[in-house]
Amino acid sequence: MQATSQAFQRNVSAALQNPALQKALKNIKIGFVRKRAAAVAKLPEFELLRDAGCELKNHVLDHLDFYLERFEAKVIESGGQVHWARDAAEANQIVLEICRSVNARLVTKGKSMISEEIGLNEFLEAHGIRPVETDLGEYIIQLRHEHPSHIIAPAVHLNRDQIADAFQAHHAPYGFTERREEPRALLDEARQVLRQQFLRADVGITGANFCVAETGTTVIVTNEGNGDLTQILPRVHIALSSIEKVVPTLEDVSLLLRLLARSATGQELSVYTTFSTGPRRRDDLDGPEQFHVVLLDNSRSGMLGGEFQDMLRCIRCAACLNHCPVYGAIGGHAYGWVYPGPMGSVLTPQLIGIEVAAQLPNASTFCGRCEEVCPVHIPLPKMMRHWREREFARHLTPAAARFGLGLWAFVAQRPKLYRLATNLGAWLLRRLAASKGRIRSLPLAKGWTAWRDLPAPQGRTFQQQWAARRENRL
Amino acid sequence: MTTSPPRVGLFVTCLIDLFRPTVGFAAVKLLEAAGCVVEVPPQTCCGQPAYNAGDRATARSLAQQVIAAFEPFNYVVAPSGSCAGMIKRHYPSLFADDPDGRVRAEQLSAKTFELTLFLNDVLGVERVDAHYAGTVTYHDSCSGLRELGIKAQPRRLLATVAGLELRELEESEVCCGFGGAFCVKYPELSNRMVSDKAAHILATGADTVLAGDLGCLLNIAGKLQRDGATIKIRHVAEVLAGLTDIPAIGEPEGDE
Numbered sequence A: 001m002q003a004t005s006q007a008f009q010r011n012v013s014a015a016l017q018n019p020a021l022q023k024a025l026k027n028i029k030i031g032f033v034r035k036r037a038a039a040v041a042k043l044p045e046f047e048l049l050r051d052a053g054c055e056l057k058n059h060v061l062d063h064l065d066f067y068l069e070r071f072e073a074k075v076i077e078s079g080g081q082v083h084w085a086r087d088a089a090e091a092n093q094i095v096l097e098i099c100r101s102v103n104a105r106l107v108t109k110g111k112s113m114i115s116e117e118i119g120l121n122e123f124l125e126a127h128g129i130r131p132v133e134t135d136l137g138e139y140i141i142q143l144r145h146e147h148p149s150h151i152i153a154p155a156v157h158l159n160r161d162q163i164a165d166a167f168q169a170h171h172a173p174y175g176f177t178e179r180r181e182e183p184r185a186l187l188d189e190a191r192q193v194l195r196q197q198f199l200r201a202d203v204g205i206t207g208a209n210f211c212v213a214e215t216g217t218t219v220i221v222t223n224e225g226n227g228d229l230t231q232i233l234p235r236v237h238i239a240l241s242s243i244e245k246v247v248p249t250l251e252d253v254s255l256l257l258r259l260l261a262r263s264a265t266g267q268e269l270s271v272y273t274t275f276s277t278g279p280r281r282r283d284d285l286d287g288p289e290q291f292h293v294v295l296l297d298n299s300r301s302g303m304l305g306g307e308f309q310d311m312l313r314c315i316r317c318a319a320c321l322n323h324c325p326v327y328g329a330i331g332g333h334a335y336g337w338v339y340p341g342p343m344g345s346v347l348t349p350q351l352i353g354i355e356v357a358a359q360l361p362n363a364s365t366f367c368g369r370c371e372e373v374c375p376v377h378i379p380l381p382k383m384m385r386h387w388r389e390r391e392f393a394r395h396l397t398p399a400a401a402r403f404g405l406g407l408w409a410f411v412a413q414r415p416k417l418y419r420l421a422t423n424l425g426a427w428l429l430r431r432l433a434a435s436k437g438r439i440r441s442l443p444l445a446k447g448w449t450a451w452r453d454l455p456a457p458q459g460r461t462f463q464q465q466w467a468a469r470r471e472n473r474l
Numbered sequence B: 001m002t003t004s005p006p007r008v009g010l011f012v013t014c015l016i017d018l019f020r021p022t023v024g025f026a027a028v029k030l031l032e033a034a035g036c037v038v039e040v041p042p043q044t045c046c047g048q049p050a051y052n053a054g055d056r057a058t059a060r061s062l063a064q065q066v067i068a069a070f071e072p073f074n075y076v077v078a079p080s081g082s083c084a085g086m087i088k089r090h091y092p093s094l095f096a097d098d099p100d101g102r103v104r105a106e107q108l109s110a111k112t113f114e115l116t117l118f119l120n121d122v123l124g125v126e127r128v129d130a131h132y133a134g135t136v137t138y139h140d141s142c143s144g145l146r147e148l149g150i151k152a153q154p155r156r157l158l159a160t161v162a163g164l165e166l167r168e169l170e171e172s173e174v175c176c177g178f179g180g181a182f183c184v185k186y187p188e189l190s191n192r193m194v195s196d197k198a199a200h201i202l203a204t205g206a207d208t209v210l211a212g213d214l215g216c217l218l219n220i221a222g223k224l225q226r227d228g229a230t231i232k233i234r235h236v237a238e239v240l241a242g243l244t245d246i247p248a249i250g251e252p253e254g255d256e
């Protein structure tokens, strides 16, 4: 996916002026924020679970090599294969080769953010293999040639009309010539179209929320059951995951599942939680003939031991997106790459470079709501600040901002000069406000006065007045 | 009791120093009424703008300046959750590679408090001697709320202001969009956030909106007043100290 993070400011303007998007974003509050709050309120031990989840992930990250090797051994033991991919290109190639080995033409896909990260759909299409998304949201945006705008609700930016349009434009070949608008009817239509794909697919590709080291199992959670059909019906199942998703035991999975569903959708558990261990065994009723796990690094190992390691605890619940006032204002596409919201503002610079993604960690007020809800206590604001530090150290900060900061710093480090400057500033701003108490337009602070008045200083500065008061007292 | 009264160094904050000295005097009044001896050592800024811009060197240098100026006091009190949060939660991390500096930063951190939290939790002040005839609503500024746990303290104190009725604000814990440099670096985003905040504030029907951080208040006032709203905007300390004869934020003088 071509990143547009550099055009963040333009993306923001466009998003704010897109009424359909703005309307759709309102649903997040009702659909996610309130439901999460209710689910958390019902579970007294939720805070303890968060601490435990955080500790568990820290433990795994400290022993990542050990658990990954164990996981691989167990997958092989159960008849599957593990493929290690250093980067997106390797991961795509691995998937392509597996597909080619079985002459695959049609591939069904469960929802996978790793697939988005590596641009798998485009890659497969370019090589003559047709990928069909089976998660309803993913399917809709695939029809519209879009990318997900949210990590668990990929089509959250769309409304019913837009979905009806997309179906009408694409479903005629399947016998659906009439436009339908009723949600249930749209769902049934998608189901019937997708069912044909499920039955015809040669390979099924899913993500994996967790990879269990003790059993070699991959785990996915879905609410539609599409993941199950994707991985059970075709001859080959490929689970795409990344190295930080490994956990030691099934018991650990149960801990993280309790955190994940509540944080994500306010559910106690997702509707389907599917465990896959190896290919179909002799006495199994169904299942694939081949089971492959692709484990992607893509610069994650470079985060180990550094100031971004904590980010690898992320379980992709999207609570930080749902609670972020910036995400809530602009949606996911404005971020310009695969991962939006606070988690994306930390992860994206690592994955595609701070030069391209510099705007993302800057576009935050550090309000801290993301960290407050993160089920594994990731200090997202702190890590966005680390990116700003790197940017500043590498002189990537825009020149005007740097100059302003430098001037301010020079003065602020000299209290006498500072008092002089603020006395003057207070006087000047008051003159500009005349007697109105506020300033409507200030050329040097256009960013402020384009949208709001600037309240004028009351009079002399506090320190001036305090000094005068003390003199009077003495 | 033989103990001498606590000596408090008031960290007035750069915004209050420049824009709203009344808040500084309100803090002094409240602290003195609670039996503190208040002093105001020479000061500039806590360094947060540099810290959040990624300029650690400047942030650290300003932190050293603050630490040196405020070390002699029993307590450091700021009428701002944001600046108090900077000193309390972030100063120590600026000295990760300087053990002595870190110890000094931690010592300062331990005795630094936001005003309403200090009055209520540390000094045990349960009531204030003030009167305010009006319905107010309260915005929970992010740093105070999430870094310092300020939520109940200002409400407890406001509940003792004679004549005051508090009407809670929908989404009071959602950011107003100020964010320091954020509001001028991302003005459209900031405008959208403060517009939402302003709408919630007006929906309460309160005649005054209060908060504990001047940055948020300037932002909220600037938006409400640009849109022609007449609701009054004040720092919570002004109301708690009864300094409400003075025009509210952004209001012209001489109306009285």
Ligand code: SF4
Pocket (backbone or CB within 6 Å): A263, A313, A314, A315, A316, A317, A318, A319, A320, A321, A343, A370, A373, A374, A375, A376, A377, A378
């Ligand atoms: S950073 Fe935390 S809140 Fe955000 S998606 Fe990851 S686990 Fe969820």
